[in-house]
Amino acid sequence: MPDHINPPHATGAAAETVKTHSAEHSLVFHAGWFCPFVQRVWLALEEKGIDYQYKEVNPYKKEPHFLKINPKGLVPALEHDNKALYESLVLLEYLDDAFPENSLRPADPHEAGLVRLALQQISNIVVPAFYKYVQAQEPEAQEEGGKAFVKALRDLHAQWFLPQSDWARGQDFGLVDIALAPWVVRFDLLEKHRGFSADAVNERFAAWARRVLDRPSVRATTSSPEDYEKVYLRYFEDTAESEVAKATRKGEWLK
Ligand SMILES: N[C@@H](CCC(=O)N[C@@H](CS)C(=O)NCC(=O)O)C(=O)O
Missing domain, CATH: 1.20.1050.10 (Glutathione S-transferase Yfyf (Class Pi); Chain A, domain 2)
Structure with a gap:
């Protein structure tokens, strides 16, 4: 049986951040509030001051529309201008490349x-x-x-x-x-x-x-x-x- 996520959404300070990022946007962050791999990407978005739309996904449900975004069916995933990408460490580098301001990596x-x-x-x-x-x-x-x-x-x-x-x-x-x-x-x-x-x-x-x-x-x-x-x-x-x-x-x- 797939793991049941309870509560189904972020709570505490994270819930406020989700609310701030609920409007439609060309950068969609497919996330699960409980997931440490997701939190990596979330940290990069916040640190760099990038605007984005937070979308809560239950990755255990493996819904067909999400499998089109990440065939592995795992969060985190990003859709940027309708192009999808996944794997937390790949996403960290992607965000730093696509939004060079407030770089998170050394230039050397x-x-x-x-x-x-x-x-x-x-x-x-x-x-x-x-x-x-x-x-x-x-x-x-x-x-x-x-x-x-x-x-x-x-x-x-x-x-x-x-x-x-x-x-x-x-x-x-x-x-x-x-x-x-x-x-x-x-x-x-x-x-x-x-x-x-x-x-x-x-x-x-x-x-x-x-x-x-x-x-x-x-x-x-x-x-x-x-x-x-x-x-x-x-x-x-x-x-x-x-x-x-x-x-x-x-x-x-x-x-
Ligand atoms: N290597 C992946 C791991 C992501 C991952 O395992 N995410 C978990 C949530 S923390 C998930 O989506 N699990 C769904 C499942 O195992 O079916 C990354 O770095 O992004």
């Missing part, structure tokens, strides 16, 4: 390459470790999952976060911060249900995570904590039926 090609490497590490190691940790049921598996997640974050931080700067790659909030921020928003759930603490990564990482939660774009795209909990309980009990949850259960990762 080598620096931009380093950002791509960091994004790959987040996608291939950090995010899968998050789901493995969340879906682990046996105490031993949970402990192992916690260690692996902390290590993934520690390695990412050591390799890609520049010292003495507020944000990952310097003084500007950029794509590396954005790609990880939605999972930081969900740290309080990990703390409550699995005993995770960002302090276990290290002090500087924990300070960065606090700055992320204070960022206006993060606040503006975040729903009420109790509503995330309703959605994530299925992950903590390992009963979620999303493509990500099913792949994690099989010991795989969604490509």
